[in-house]
Amino acid sequence: MADAREVVDAAADDLERAAEAALRPRRLADFVGQEVVRDQLSLLLDAANARQSPPDHVLLSGPPGLGKTTLAMIIAAEVEGSLRLTSGPAIQHAGDLAAILSSLQDRDVLFIDEIHRLARPAEEMLYLAMEDYRVDVIVGKGPGATSIPLSLPPFTVVGATTRAGLLPAPLRDRFGFTGHLEFYSPAELERVLRRSAGLLGAPLHDDAATELASRSRGTPRIANRLLRRVQDFAQVRGSGELDLAAAHGALDVFEVDRLGLDRLDRAVLQALCNRFGGGPVGLTTLAVTVGEEPETVETVAEPFLVREGLIVRTPRGRMATPAAYDHLGLDRPGDGLLFV
Numbered sequence: 001m002a003d004a005r006e007v008v009d010a011a012a013d014d015l016e017r018a019a020e021a022a023l024r025p026r027r028l029a030d031f032v033g034q035e036v037v038r039d040q041l042s043l044l045l046d047a048a049n050a051r052q053s054p055p056d057h058v059l060l061s062g063p064p065g066l067g068k069t070t071l072a073m074i075i076a077a078e079v080e081g082s083l084r085l086t087s088g089p090a091i092q093h094a095g096d097l098a099a100i101l102s103s104l105q106d107r108d109v110l111f112i113d114e115i116h117r118l119a120r121p122a123e124e125m126l127y128l129a130m131e132d133y134r135v136d137v138i139v140g141k142g143p144g145a146t147s148i149p150l151s152l153p154p155f156t157v158v159g160a161t162t163r164a165g166l167l168p169a170p171l172r173d174r175f176g177f178t179g180h181l182e183f184y185s186p187a188e189l190e191r192v193l194r195r196s197a198g199l200l201g202a203p204l205h206d207d208a209a210t211e212l213a214s215r216s217r218g219t220p221r222i223a224n225r226l227l228r229r230v231q232d233f234a235q236v237r238g239s240g241e242l243d244l245a246a247a248h249g250a251l252d253v254f255e256v257d258r259l260g261l262d263r264l265d266r267a268v269l270q271a272l273c274n275r276f277g278g279g280p281v282g283l284t285t286l287a288v289t290v291g292e293e294p295e296t297v298e299t300v301a302e303p304f305l306v307r308e309g310l311i312v313r314t315p316r317g318r319m320a321t322p323a324a325y326d327h328l329g330l331d332r333p334g335d336g337l338l339f340v
């Protein structure tokens, strides 16, 4: 993001990742919510463990901060394999992937974050590795180059993506299991918050937990981040207790509104309503207007705005709903102009 970090931005930077590590559930049983995916994964992992073979390749998709990396780590822990971490953008050349693949050990879990950003040649190498447990290593250069097939030990690829739609079908098809992570309910986020507060050794008042859960945009990462800001507020300007007053104080300081929208979300809504008369407007135009990358608007702001019924995606572009005008405190435009 171009701006200073937003407190309810669902993406995380390096410093935050360190803070997150302490709060990450380590086993499937500690992973809150996502009942469907958790149940499916539990079956997959138990069966693999019973057969003493590595589980099928797993693809995890969903908006940022919902637990994809956490689940990848849990998968490795549950099969007692070691986790190897890489990401689509980190693999510039097929050779980078060949080096990783040829160093894999039996039962390793290879986690490829942002797998939709893998370069094409690497993608093709991955097909072969996932399907046949084989990698062709090229030795030498030019006409004298030869390819030496190397067989790989059984391993599991866990891919994560915020944009499952961008994955080429052949890659998607090589995953035996795809789990789509959904936004969390307020009740689930309360459980996340209580668990985190417990780990931080700071009791969270019930009413404060309820308030924070409803402002966390369905996202555990945001819930944990708000919790840390409430802890700051309580310590510096409050009574030291994580109570409702501290929660409200912190939410006010960081301008998190009633629905948990942050500045980017509100900027998108305002642009739609004020500049484009409610739309429809294309993603790129909208992104330029709010000074963001289209990908950020599409993956960070939009999914939640759509889920909250504030915007809709139509074949002609994005449109604001009456609820968006209400939320911004704007008059709804006249009949006929507005999506209903």
Ligand SMILES: Nc1ncnc2c1ncn2[C@@H]1O[C@H](COP(=O)(O)OP(=O)(O)OP(=O)(O)O)[C@@H](O)[C@H]1O
Residues within 6 Å of the ligand: 010, 011, 012, 020, 021, 023, 024, 025, 030, 031, 032, 033, 034, 063, 064, 065, 066, 067, 068, 069, 070, 071, 162, 192, 220, 221, 224
């Ligand atoms: N189900 C859950 N229960 C408890 N905590 C969770 C859960 N899911 C996520 N978290 C917390 O939220 C934080 C963010 O999760 P994680 O890093 O796994 O998200 P992600 O989906 O990989 O995000 P990104 O797309 O940005 O990589 C973690 O630190 C973890 O503590």
Ligand SMILES: [Mg+2]
Residues within 6 Å of the ligand: 068, 069, 070, 113, 160
């Ligand atoms: Mg992640």
